[in-house]
Amino acid sequence: MAEIAKIPSFDLTRNYVRVKEEVNVAVRRVLDTQHFILGPEVEALERELASYLEVKNTIGCASGTDSLILAMMTLNLEPGDEVITTPFTFFATASCITRNGGTPVFADVDPFTYNIKSEEVLSKLTPRTRAVLPVHLFGQMCPLEEIKDELKSRGVVLIEDCAQSIGAHRMIEGRVARSGSVGDMGCFSFFPTKNLGCYGDGGLVSVACDEDLASRIKRLRVHGAGDTYFHEEVGINSRLDALQAAILRVRLRHLEGWNEERRIVAERYAELFAENDLLESVTLPAEAKGGFHVFHQYVVRAKRRDELQKFLAARGVTTRVYYPLPLHLQHCFSYLGYKKGDFPVAEMLADEVLALPMFPELLPEEQQCVVSEIADFYRGA
Structure with missing residues (x-):
């Protein structure tokens, strides 16, 4: 590409x-x-x-x-x-x-929300x-x-x-x-x-x-x-x-409109991931029943997350990891006595989550590029 x-x-x-x-x-x-x-x-x-x-x-x-x-x-x-x-x-x-x-x-937390x-x-x-x-x-x-x-x-x-x-x-x-x-x-x-x-x-x-x-x-x-x-x-x-x-x-005064634009960006991501047959490799964020998500971040769960992030960075796509180490494993909270394995879902998310570009003004063609690069990664390009 x-x-x-x-x-x-x-x-x-x-x-x-x-x-x-x-x-x-x-x-x-x-x-x-x-x-x-x-x-x-x-x-x-x-x-x-x-x-x-x-x-x-x-x-x-x-x-x-x-x-x-x-x-x-x-x-x-x-x-x-x-x-x-x-x-x-x-x-x-x-x-x-x-x-x-x-x-x-x-x-512990829910793996999808x-x-x-x-x-x-x-x-x-x-x-x-x-x-x-x-x-x-x-x-x-x-x-x-x-x-x-x-x-x-x-x-x-x-x-x-x-x-x-x-x-x-x-x-x-x-x-x-x-x-x-x-x-x-x-x-x-x-x-x-x-x-x-x-x-x-x-x-x-x-x-x-x-x-x-x-x-x-x-x-x-x-x-x-x-x-x-x-x-x-x-x-x-x-x-x-x-x-x-x-x-x-x-x-x-503009907040409601911008939140709607974020939701449109999220819907477009979901369509692009489905069109590119990526749903086995990437788990999309779920909107809970009865809820209205405003997508401050668009956070997916990705197989081989760290490799994917490096691949995307080399191709000009900036992503972020929120959050790489759960709080119960942070050194400053070690006195609380928690250990690895106490909150398995939170620990899994820390290893898998990746925040993709998300803001109201994100262009459709930019989203297409992001998802195409992700598709290339999983196809071994």
């Missing part, structure tokens, strides 16, 4: 061109006010996102990691307190637990369980309706890690339930590559209905101060700045 131009895993410049003028207007608006930290722009974004998510409150903060830390801070964890989560996720999901003095308890399995969560509940932290991985929600009532009956807090899933939803009891609206809290990241990304760092905590909880998170993000210089508790410095909020307000 003829040499192809480089195909990136994501391309922020293509997206920026589509909203450049709107963003420039928003940035100039903030520059004219000279109000850069929190303030009216952040408050407006918080209202707009609360409306979009259909929750009572949202609280902007400095990053997705901070959103997790702030949510964990509200639990007042003590030594021995446990938080159940997945071993197949980004590091911050578990580090936010340990940084707050808790113990991560891992539960990559999300934590409800029955595994329920099997890990103990009297020491303070919270469950499921991750809506790669853009798809976990079926939280399967565990929510049981957790509530036990007084266990449900915190959603929504860093990769803004706009995803599930049909629950006949209504659309968005990512971040089902649990007690939802934690979001606005890292630039996310479906709703800003042009720096940013994050947000959604609170479904508890006004006191929302007020506390607002205090915690400003060193625990209610009124300036009067501190009710020790918090952190985690404020969303006005420039990022203004940019996010622009981009939020």
